[in-house]
Amino acid sequence: MSNQERLLVELTDAVGCCSPLVREPLSAEQAVELSRLFKAMGDPVRLRLLSLIASHEGGEACVCDLSGVFDLTGPTISHHLKVLREAGLISGERRGTWIYYRIEPDALRRLSAVLVPDVAAAGPA
Amino acid sequence: MSNQERLLVELTDAVGCCSPLVREPLSAEQAVELSRLFKAMGDPVRLRLLSLIASHEGGEACVCDLSGVFDLTGPTISHHLKVLREAGLISGERRGTWIYYRIEPDALRRLSAVLVPDVAAAGPA
DNA sequence: AGCTTGTTTCGATATTCGTTAAGGCAGACC
């Protein structure tokens, strides 16, 4: 068993009871903030965009790498990227001709922090 | 920083490099299926409903436990519960007068599996 | 029957998704 695996097992044992989602009701404010993230990911095109950007070489991708994948026009891709940007899930930077997008790790961290303990609950009783 | 907090940080750091979402592009089919879950959770009321049910005593709650929390009418709560039900996130069962809702762990597990390296598979060797 | 609990139906309003057309920015070329 690797160090990381051991760590993960320790974690799942340690926080199984303490997920923000499962331990106690979310506050209205927490729910509003979190739902913005979930909502932005609640579209198949945006989920794939997110995944394409994240898995692209160097952790970043320009729009030209993305728009060819879908059967959608440029403005539509641009719109979905804007939704992801405004949710804080990605950030864009212009370098010369192209605009490069990359993942904002903090946003994904917040999401997984809500969900991970449920994985733990599914583990050894 | 507590032991548990340190562990959580370790795990969430792993999300940035190893989660399925980040490792390779999602297929169109995966994206459609996953986005249904995210979409259902993309509303603050539904997120709180989910959390209220999950954190309620015995892991289940009747609608009467839920509707009082919000400034919304019964039919609206019923509507949101239906959305969660059709997304497979919760299930309802009638017992006498009341209908009890509980979390469907599989759905949350699928969500976690996208964001987080395979924690469950990292069980005791 | 009457009462309680929860859902369904229907209608009004608001938001989202995708298109076409137009605008902004950077580089190439004269």
Place this chain on the structure above:
DNA sequence: GGTCTGCCTTAACGAATATCGAAACAAGCT
């Protein structure tokens, strides 16, 4: 400098979908 061309965004608009409440409906208990 001026004007092309390519890349991406913004603006404007229609169609589809989501959100919510009032009224009507179903299911169970006394």
